[in-house]
Amino acid sequence: MNNIQTVILAGGLGTRLGPAWAAIPKSLVPIGGKPLLEHQLLLLKRYGLQDVILLTGHLSEKIEQFCGDGSRWGMRITCVCDSQPLGTAGAVRAISEQLSGDFVVLYGDVMLNMNLQRLLAFHKERMSDCTLVLHPNNHPFDSDLVAINAESRITGFFPKPHHSSMCYRNLVNAAVYVLSPRILPYITKDTMVDFGKDVFPRLPDTLRLYGYTTREYLKDIGTPERREEVEQDYRSGRIERANFDYKRPAVFLDRDGVINEEVGLLHRPEQFALLPHAAAGVRKINASDYLAVVISNQSVIARNLCTIAELERIHNTMETLLGQERAKLDGIYYCPHHPDAGYPEENPQYKINCTCRKPKTGLVERAARDLNIALEDSFFVGDAETDILCGHAAGLTTIGLRCGRGCKDSAVEPDYFFDDLYEAACFITEDPYxxxxxxxxxxxxxxxxxxxxxxxxxxxxxxxxxxxxxxxxxxxxxxxxxxxxxxxxxxxxxxxxxxxxxxxxxxxxxxxxxxxxxxxxxxxxxxxxxxxxxxxxxxxxxxxxxxxxxxxxxxxxxxxxxxxxxxxxxxxxxxxxxxxxxxxxxxxxxxxxxxxxxxxxxxxxxxxxxxxxxxxxxxxxxxxxxxxxxxxx
Ligand SMILES: [Zn+2]
Structure with missing residues (x-):
């Protein structure tokens, strides 16, 4: 595994970052006093990836001067300067003779901290030809989106700009790939081609494309605001803490009555309306170390009111509406089951006594495994007794809301009561007492x-x-x-x-x-x-x-x-x-x-x-x- 090469696309200029950085390549823009490129190199080394090809463009001599042959980090670095702009994919195609076996591609303007061995293991286990790192971000409306199925196989690419009526899952191409040489023949030689726009969407079905979703830190420093945000996140230790190697606390959220208006057995996207303070609440959670994870009973499937595909469209509506307000969810987990069988209209396949329907803790446990969550530091926010019971049973701190069903059915008391998700999120993240x-x-x-x-x-x-x-x-x-x-x-x-x-x-x-x-x-x-x-x-x-x-x-x-x-x-x-x-x-x-x-x-x-x-x-x-x-x- 360790002889895997990494290609870093370091040709970009820092022009959009303003006059302060105009004279240096984006890769050398400092974060925490250290060039972005050095952060990337140290991360690669941490996970045993010591072989790097740097594709440079303008001001290549500055990058070459900085890196040398990589020996000062105990790495092997080759710089390749291409004066002709070929786009991301074109530049990789141009050096294809230097590539042996599967390789990693990083963009030189992305600050990232993720467990790369876990990514490579995912790629290998699935015998993937092309693995894209995907994550929810807080501006999906102007990002390149990707759709995947339950097995993480990529089912569609949706490059920006998006039509205003489109509802999508908040899953953004984070510009980190693991690729097999099998895709190289599909990149047109000596022309300007881009992975996201020209190559991935046109790869034949015979190739295996996967999306690797992660809650780890990946953010480009393309604008002065984003560079500043990354700087702050680095200084606060947030970037390192987001690595999958560390457990993170979460705020588990019920869906109906907490995020959206309670309508009773919601089963069509047009019934979905955000509650007034929901997006602000989720945004508040996003700005902290807590993950925002939805845990929802959706017996509408077992009751045959809608299909899984329709339920996912409802969730796409939720993510789109939240995304428009710059809020994101780190996970959505739902139980499609219901235990009471015997009705003529039901979907018998889902009428079972499962382990995931709240107040059971199956969904919380699954999320905790997928996202490496520290349950003892986490919260459950809900509006019904099942939420409070589920939170108690999973060892979480529970918060009942006075909106939605308002916990009026609840014989058990939550640890705290608040009016809405925003109040709860402020209390959790600000720790005011x-x-x-x-x-x-x-x-x-x-x-x-x-x-x-x-x-x-x-x-x-x-x-x-x-x-x-x-x-x-x-x-x-x-x-x-x-x-x-x-x-x-x-x-x-x-x-x-x-x-x-x-x-x-x-x-x-x-x-x-x-x-x-x-x-x-x-x-x-x-x-x-x-x-x-x-x-x-x-x-x-x-x-x-x-x-x-x-x-x-x-x-x-x-x-x-x-x-x-x-x-x-x-x-x-x-x-x-x-x-x-x-x-x-x-x-x-x-x-x-x-x-x-x-x-x-x-x-x-x-x-x-x-x-x-x-x-x-x-x-x-x-x-x-x-x-x-x-x-x-
Ligand atoms: Zn279930």
Missing amino acids: HDVYHYLETAFSQSGKRPFIIAIGGNSRSGKSVLARYLAKKLRRQGEKVLSVALDNWLLPKQRRNPSQDVLARFQIQHIETDLQRLFRGEDIYLRKYDQFLREGTDTVVHYRLGDATIVIIDGVVALAAASLRSMADLKIFCSIDSTLLAKRVTRFYLWKGLDQYAIEELLKERQRSEYDIIKENDQYADIIVNALDYSV
Whole structure:
């Protein structure tokens, strides 16, 4: 394998990069202080590819001067200067006598970091004549697209420009090829021919063409903006971290109700409409180290509402619409099955009890293998119970959304709740409570008191429970025993409240005090779990016991509102929210609960007097004040 040659097409000029780089070949444009070409050479060497032919054009002497014979990298480099422009394929055809066996082709203006041995193994296993590296990018609308089938065999080439009505899979030719000499006779001699436009689309069916899809880093530096992006990515370590050798975290996304409007058994492309914040959410994920992977139950196949080909057209619509907004998905995994057989109209082949239908974890596991995902650092974002159960079962952090089906069918609670995918994506990628955790960690280790008691108070919708869960999760990962106490469980049921009561009465503050004192004395506390959707106690019993907890986190509106509660706490956190944001949040929250606009306005007025104005004064008692997250697109 290791005698495989690599041809680097290094003839391009850096003219489009602006005056700063006009006088040097694009290959020598520096990234992180090192010419792009050197990054490529070092990557080749890392995977044992030491034999390189450099095809140069204008300013070839500069490249030759830089590389020499390659001995300074322990490589063998031959420079071939071609003064006559022959296009990418024409230039390779011109040196065909120097090629022995299969060879790799790289473009001199592409920054890449990928496991090349894995690519070569793919090429060899399939006895491929021509393997193209393909990936989703954030501008598929003006990229050269390729279609493949389930076996990764290439089924079509779609060079840019694309007709505006075309829907396509976001799979872009990344300009890295592994080729067999068998394709050389199909390149016309001594004329200007390009691989993407003139050669690949015209190769006969007798040759075996494959697409190798990857989530690794490949980006050309053709414009000043793109060069700058690559520079930033290099400096942040993102390029190296994207190599398949490293696991990456992912955000797994349900499809219907998370990315697109929930219509119930969607089975035609024209029914597909993006939710307002979906593309911004996916874009946010794309800008981070997380992968964006769709995990979807599509029983429309088993129900015979559409075929696999039609479902793929729906997914092409999704990728096209996201792509137009510069958002991309790193994978789409779906289950076509359904377990309940016996209906006359069904497709019996798919009516099976499979291992991939959510809440089963088969799809997540398949994605984790294909994309080398670190599940322990990953999230599942969904709008239904099956999503939350699947996420739990796969060991992911779960996020329920209040859009789509809004998790209203769910008996299990997600780790976090957010309004839409954009909010969830901001929370995941920005890690906004990181500093609060560090403050807590220091206070905890300096105090030595066990259990260490944290009280988190503040107005409703200010982010208390998200913060409380975040801190508990991180502390548990550090091996701490955390008891989380939600003061909502002491709330009077809706029917037992009266308008003259203030927030302290509504929370039965005296009960909280005595119950917490009993808890800290070692007694067991039993309560009826409060359902925030029905606003009443449920039949589920909540049981609190101190046990050997090293940390207790108490969160609730009134956590800092009474002196007796404050005196129990070793660390007091206040979550602050301004009245405009509060009104916006309360409105969205109660719309989700099904209240109408009028009822919400009444509730807001009442809460202003009986709760908001009282609680907002509690910030004076806090050790830290945490501002509510405001993620607006
Ligand atoms: Zn299945």
